[in-house]
Amino acid sequence: MRLLEVRDLRTYFRTEAGVARAVDGVSFGVEAGEALGIVGESGSGKSVTSLSIMRLIPEPPGEILAGSSIWLKGEELVGAPETRLREIRGNDVAMIFQEPMTSLNPVFTVGDQIAEAVRLHRKASWKEARARAIELLGLVGIPDPARRVDAYPHELSGGQRQRVMIAIALSCEPDLLIADEPTTALDVTIQAQILELLGALRRRLGMAIVLITHDLGVVAEVCDRVVVMYAGEVMEEGPVEQVFREPRHPYTQGLMASIPRLGQETERLAVIPGIVPSPTAWPTGCRFHTRCPYGWELCVREHPPLFPIGGDRGARCWLETHPERRAAVDRATGGFLGLAGVGAAALGAEGPIALEATPAESWHRRAAGEPGVPAPEATAPDAPARPLAEDPDVERDVER
Amino acid sequence: MSGELPPAKGDSDLRGATPDELRPPPDTLVEVRGLKKYFPIRTGFLGRVTGQVRAVDGVTFWVRRGETLGLVGESGSGKTTTGRTLLRLEEPTGGSARFAGQDIFALGGEELRKLRRRAQIVFQDPYGSLNPRMTVGEALREVLHVHDLARGAAASARVHELLETVGLRREAEARYPHEFSGGQRQRIGIARALSVEPDFIVCDEPVSALDVSVQAQVLNLLADLQERLGLAYLFIAHDLSVVEHISDRIAVMYLGRIVELGDARAVVASPRHPYTKALLSAVPALDRAARRGRIVLGGEIPSPAAPPSGCPFHPRCPHPLKDADCARIAPPLAEKAPGHFAACIKEPAYVPESPP
Numbered sequence: 049m050r051l052l053e054v055r056d057l058r059t060y061f062r063t064e065a066g067v068a069r070a071v072d073g074v075s076f077g078v079e080a081g082e083a084l085g086i087v088g089e090s091g092s093g094k095s096v097t098s099l100s101i102m103r104l105i106p107e108p109p110g111e112i113l114a115g116s117s118i119w120l121k122g123e124e125l126v127g128a129p130e131t132r133l134r135e136i137r138g139n140d141v142a143m144i145f146q147e148p149m150t151s152l153n154p155v156f157t158v159g160d161q162i163a164e165a166v167r168l169h170r171k172a173s174w175k176e177a178r179a180r181a182i183e184l185l186g187l188v189g190i191p192d193p194a195r196r197v198d199a200y201p202h203e204l205s206g207g208q209r210q211r212v213m214i215a216i217a218l219s220c221e222p223d224l225l226i227a228d229e230p231t232t233a234l235d236v237t238i239q240a241q242i243l244e245l246l247g248a249l250r251r252r253l254g255m256a257i258v259l260i261t262h263d264l265g266v267v268a269e270v271c272d273r274v275v276v277m278y279a280g281e282v283m284e285e286g287p288v289e290q291v292f293r294e295p296r297h298p299y300t301q302g303l304m305a306s307i308p309r310l311g312q313e314t315e316r317l318a319v320i321p322g323i324v325p326s327p328t329a330w331p332t333g334c335r336f337h338t339r340c341p342y343g344w345e346l347c348v349r350e351h352p353p354l355f356p357i358g359g360d361r362g363a364r365c366w367l368e369t370h371p372e373r374r375a376a377v378d379r380a381t382g383g384f385l386g387l388a389g390v391g392a393a394a395l396g397a398e399g400p401i402a403l404e405a406t407p408a409e410s411w412h413r414r415a416a417g418e419p420g421v422p423a424p425e426a427t428a429p430d431a432p433a434r435p436l437a438e439d440p441d442v443e444r445d446v447e448r
Numbered sequence: 449m450s451g452e453l454p455p456a457k458g459d460s461d462l463r464g465a466t467p468d469e470l471r472p473p474p475d476t477l478v479e480v481r482g483l484k485k486y487f488p489i490r491t492g493f494l495g496r497v498t499g500q501v502r503a504v505d506g507v508t509f510w511v512r513r514g515e516t517l518g519l520v521g522e523s524g525s526g527k528t529t530t531g532r533t534l535l536r537l538e539e540p541t542g543g544s545a546r547f548a549g550q551d552i553f554a555l556g557g558e559e560l561r562k563l564r565r566r567a568q569i570v571f572q573d574p575y576g577s578l579n580p581r582m583t584v585g586e587a588l589r590e591v592l593h594v595h596d597l598a599r600g601a602a603a604s605a606r607v608h609e610l611l612e613t614v615g616l617r618r619e620a621e622a623r624y625p626h627e628f629s630g631g632q633r634q635r636i637g638i639a640r641a642l643s644v645e646p647d648f649i650v651c652d653e654p655v656s657a658l659d660v661s662v663q664a665q666v667l668n669l670l671a672d673l674q675e676r677l678g679l680a681y682l683f684i685a686h687d688l689s690v691v692e693h694i695s696d697r698i699a700v701m702y703l704g705r706i707v708e709l710g711d712a713r714a715v716v717a718s719p720r721h722p723y724t725k726a727l728l729s730a731v732p733a734l735d736r737a738a739r740r741g742r743i744v745l746g747g748e749i750p751s752p753a754a755p756p757s758g759c760p761f762h763p764r765c766p767h768p769l770k771d772a773d774c775a776r777i778a779p780p781l782a783e784k785a786p787g788h789f790a791a792c793i794k795e796p797a798y799v800p801e802s803p804p
């Protein structure tokens with residue numbers, strides 16, 4: 049039995065502009081002790097997914113639709129009574145929220161807030177709880193914890209507040225930790241220390257982690273598996289090493305191409321053209337088709353399922369069933385948009401193959417519809433005249 | 449702690465010019481000298497003051513027109529406080545700050561309001577800095593009114609333009625902050641800063657809540673605006689590759705002080721301060737092979753209420769030449785190569801051949 053099993057999760061919001069389908073049929077699982085990364089652009093539904101697991105979606109305007117399932121240790125959380133949920137939160141599952149200031153209470157000292165969390169799930173006197181709070185503050189690298197325990201949230205730096213949140217989440221030694229961008233406000237040395245701490249808890253307590261972050265490097269270091277989300281759906285999933293070495297979905301490839309890399313001189317960064325469409329009006333067919341450099345008419349018409357690709361990988365892309373196009377894309381990008389080509393070169397180690405253009409540039413050019421990269425259409429008979437992302441009508445649909 | 453250090457090896461280098469001794473270039477927009485900001489620490493139920501956090505402890509730097517100075521450093525090292533104090537959002541404990549030649553710390557009400565228009569800040573915590581009861585459009589229009597920039601239809605048009613500039617749909621104007629994702633909120637903060645067409649923006653982690661793709665869009669946007677409007681930025685961030693990408697020069701802070709300052713490429717390619725070296729080596733890597741050679745910092749993170757003697761980094765410093773001098777001598781931020789400063793006495797100084 050998996051520790052967490054999310055099946056066909058749909059979380060919608062009622063807004064003035066219509067129903068926002070923020071999370072729209074998401075499935076994944078987490079084994080005990082496993083670390084799962086969730087990545088994806090802003091607004092793709094990562095936080096709503098994690099809040100749904102905690103059953104912290106405000107209802108209304110939000111709603112987890114019937115047919116959605118969230119099993120934790122075999123227990124269905126969708127429809128579970130609030131009293132039961134409260135036991136689960138802070139005992140079995142803990143969450144680190146994306147914005148620490150919204151979840152820390154400004155009128156209580158951080159020490160009181162951690163001690164409160166400690167006392168919630170374990171019998172402890174205030175004195176013991178306070179001692180534990182000081183210990184936890186030290187663990188997350190707050191200097192002088194015995195004195196800073198009396199600080200109010202506004203008296204701490206952004207990164208210190210974030211670490212207070214981490215301390216609160218860890219205070220109950222949960223089976224599952226959901227961490228939403230837990231290290232964005234931290235410098236890399238303290239980030240390394242926090243990731244090390246999470247790793248130690250995984251080994252010692254068998255704690256599982258769902259880590260939401262936009263830092264693909266962090267995912268590579270911490271996670272076993274990764275889920276790539278876009279427009280409320282899982283676009284690609286699989287073991288981290290494989291997905292980053294050889295991303296299959298054009299969206300994952302685009303994400304990897306946008307990472308700025310140390311020591312690399314570029315005037316402009318590659319971007320995925322356009323913006324995430326509105327959750328009240330997802331595009332038809334493949335939801336990425338309005339921005340995809342490889343889409344064709346099938347992508348506009350039909351919604352692709354998550355195709356299994358060997359073992360335990362999957363990609364929601366029609367290229368998976370069109371090998372001739374797939375091959376053309378691989379040729380165009382050199383077939384190594386992922387880590388094999390970019391990562392090593394970026395980090396000063398020798399890349400395996402010398403490139404004329406970096407894969408990022410080639411993706412970027414392809415996305416911009418520029419020549420210089422062989423077009424996959426060349427080999428496919430029913431190809432469009434130009435990439436859809438370039439089509440002015442489609443573009444307008446997305447942006448306005 | 450200093451007791452454990454080997455005796456002085458006699459190779460400490462105290463030479464080299466410091467920014468304090470240098471005159472800023474003529475096109476300097478913002479000039480900060482010896483800036484200090486201390487906060488009281490209150491302890492216990494009675495809230496007695498039992499010490500002081502030396503959040504910023506004597507920093508000197510300048511930002512030229514159209515330039516981006518990147519500010520990186522350990523969490524809690526004083527980056528946000530530096531930005532807030534120089535904009536008078538906190539009262540300084542010491543030092544001076546000038547904006548276009550004007551003494552910021554001497555400005556009165558009306559002048560301060562004018563400064564607020566020309567010098568903006570994008571806050572680190574986007575949620576805390578947006579009024580939850582105002583729609584995004586109302587908030588932006590209010591800023592335009594306060595600074596007398598646009599009203600009525602002109603204001604609406606400007607709001608739409610701003611939202612588009614930061615990659616949000618027009619409809620966003622009718623929504624409240626809580627209806628956005630974290631990254632979307634951060635872009636609203638950027639739109640608000642841009643609304644008054646400032647000359648200088650303190651960007652406090654403006655892209656850290658953004659995914660790589662939107663982050664690239666925002667960075668490109670900031671670069672475009674800089675080129676078009678000649679904006680200057682003080683750009684605070686943790687992601688070193690982002691900072692290198694956007695900055696002309698980089699300053700590295702540790703425990704309330706600047707420990708390294710120089711050309712962005714030079715700081716990343718040949719860091720002179722051991723803290724900067726550790727920082728660069730700790731960048732999370734996609735590739736497992738690149739994780740070798742990482743410098744892991746040991747030791748307690750020191751408290752800004754009781755900074756270590758001598759070099760504030762000495763208890764954790766992995767420099768092979770570290771000795772008793774490090775615990776004794778406060779290292780000046782000295783020139784180690786032309787225009788490249790580092791506060792480490794174990795790095796040889798740059799001394800021009802024939803001083804003028």
Ligand SMILES: Nc1ncnc2c1ncn2[C@@H]1O[C@H](COP(=O)(O)OP(=O)(O)OP(=O)(O)O)[C@@H](O)[C@H]1O
Nearest residue numbers: 061070090091092093094095096627628629630631
């Ligand atoms: N309370 C709400 N009311 C209406 N829409 C909402 C609400 N909460 C979230 N949304 C919408 O749901 C979508 C997904 O939001 P979510 O916060 O999950 O994004 P995310 O992937 O976490 O992005 P980020 O990386 O920026 O944090 C967004 O378009 C957001 O505007």
Ligand SMILES: Nc1ncnc2c1ncn2[C@@H]1O[C@H](COP(=O)(O)OP(=O)(O)OP(=O)(O)O)[C@@H](O)[C@H]1O
Nearest residue numbers: 203204205206207487503523524525526527528529
């Ligand atoms: N209002 C305050 N009262 C007391 N101490 C404060 C206050 N504001 C900041 N501090 C302390 O000053 C120091 C510097 O904080 P600052 O927010 O400037 O750090 P930072 O470099 O921006 O860190 P981060 O990267 O985590 O945001 C920290 O030790 C912090 O706890």
Ligand code: SF4
Nearest residue numbers: 334340343347365366
């Ligand atoms: S090729 Fe088609 S199905 Fe695949 S991502 Fe692009 S638009 Fe979607």
Ligand SMILES: [Mg+2]
Nearest residue numbers: 095146629630
């Ligand atoms: Mg989020």
Ligand SMILES: [Mg+2]
Nearest residue numbers: 205206528572
């Ligand atoms: Mg800060």
